[in-house]
Structures are given as C-alpha cells and as structure tokens.
C-alpha cells in the first residue's frame with residue numbers, strides 16, 4: 080500500500096492502462112476484463128486487475144494533470160513493479176487534418192510544465208514514448224484496420240488558457256494535439272528505466288470548436304481501448 084494506492088503487492092499486472100478518468104477505467108474493466116477485481120479506490124481513483132484474452136492486465140485512472148499522473152505512475156513503477164504504463168486519454172486537436180475521434184499515438188510530449196526541473200539537467204529534455212510499445216501499437220492498429228496518426232503532443236498544465244490563441248504557436252511547430260499527462264508519464268518512465276506510451280483519441284478541436292460529451296469520452300473511445308488491450 081502507498082499513500083495514494085490501496086492495492087497490495089502483486090495486485091497489479093506488469094502493464095497498466097491509465098485513462099485520466101477513473102470512470103473510463105471502470106468502464107474498461109467491466110466491458111473487457113474477465114474476473115476483474117477492484118484493487119484500489121483511494122480518493123475515488125479506481126484501479127482494477129483482470130484478464131484479457133488470458134493475459135493479466137490492470138487499468139487505473141491517473142486523474143487530470145501532470146502532478147496527478149506523476150504521483151500514480153511513480154508509485155506503480157516503484158512500489159508495484161509495473162513495467163509498462165499505457166495512457167489512454169482524450170485530447171484536443173491543433174491541426175485541421177486531425178479530426179474529432181481520430182487516434183493519435185504520442186511519439187513525443189512537449190510541455191509547458193516545470194516537471195523536468197527536478198532532474199537539474201543542463202538543457203531541455205525531450206519526453207518520448209517507448210519505441211517498442213509505439214511500434215507494436217502501430218502494427219496492432221494496422222492489423223485491426225484502425226487509422227492512426229503518430230506525432231507530437233503537448234502536455235499542458237493549462238486547460239483554460241488566458242490567451243485563447245496560445246495553441247497556434249504549437250500548431251505551427253507541427254504539434255498535433257494537446258492533453259495534460261503524457262510528458263510526466265514519459266519522464267517518470269525514463270528516470271525509472273520503465274516503458275510508457277500515450278494513445279489519445281481526439282475529443283475536441285481547437286481548430287473547428289467541435290466537441291464530444293463527457294459520456295462519449297467515458298464510453299465510446301473503444302478503438303483506442305482495444306489497441307491498448309492488445310498491446311498489454
């Protein structure tokens with residue numbers, strides 16, 4: 080047990096799927112996992128372990144933002160011997176050709192957060208996905224005939240930006256989407272010699288203003304969930 084996770088040693092699988100929303104974790108456990116049992120619910124951040132096609136898999140919410148993902152991923156890697164964390168999140172599109180419901184694999188995660196300052200590096204760090212997880216996820220998507228995009232994401236500390244046009248500068252640099260956790264996950268994985276990947280579904284577009292509902296974000300982004308389950 081940790082301060083933030085109520086599970087016992089051995090309760091988590093080597094691979095944990097992590098949506099931001101704990102209700103998306105519950106949905107995945109109920110819909111896809113056989114013999115799922117709840118292993119933690121401290122602070123309402125539900126985590127479950129069960130099997131998918133005979134493989135032991137866990138799924139747990141990360142909460143929103145880099146501090147929350149920073150805490151949960153660190154504890155899973157260091158206290159529960161987890162090797163792989165696959166974030167399955169929603170994101171906003173920065174590009175005209177990245178449409179609502181498209182799936183984006185975050186090869187890199189730019190950030191406006193100060194998370195990396197803890198490492199005291201003499202320069203900037205580029206948080207990147209594990210290549211093995213990334214390349215296998217591309218193969219899985221191709222096999223399933225699910226179209227995907229692979230590219231750069233922004234992990235932002237800010238959802239409601241004082242400057243509503245701030246995203247346009249990231250867009251000019253080819254950054255595809257914005258979300259709020261991948262960079263912290265990638266940095267924890269790098270520092271702890273573990274593996275991570277963020278698979279994202281576009282829930283809204285900063286370009287067009289199109290939006291999906293909270294319920295759609297919880298229950299309908301199933302292609303992303305199924306790719307992550309095959310990858311685990």
Ligand SMILES: O=P(O)(O)O[C@H]1O[C@H](CO)[C@@H](O)[C@H]1O
Nearest residue numbers: 098099100143168169258259
């Ligand atoms: O749908 P999730 O995984 O929570 O991801 C995105 O949604 C939340 C903001 O609405 C942030 O956590 C962001 O990263």
Ligand SMILES: O=c1cc[nH]c(=O)[nH]1
Nearest residue numbers: 169170171257258259
């Ligand atoms: O962080 C996020 C997630 C979804 N949509 C956004 O615009 N931002």
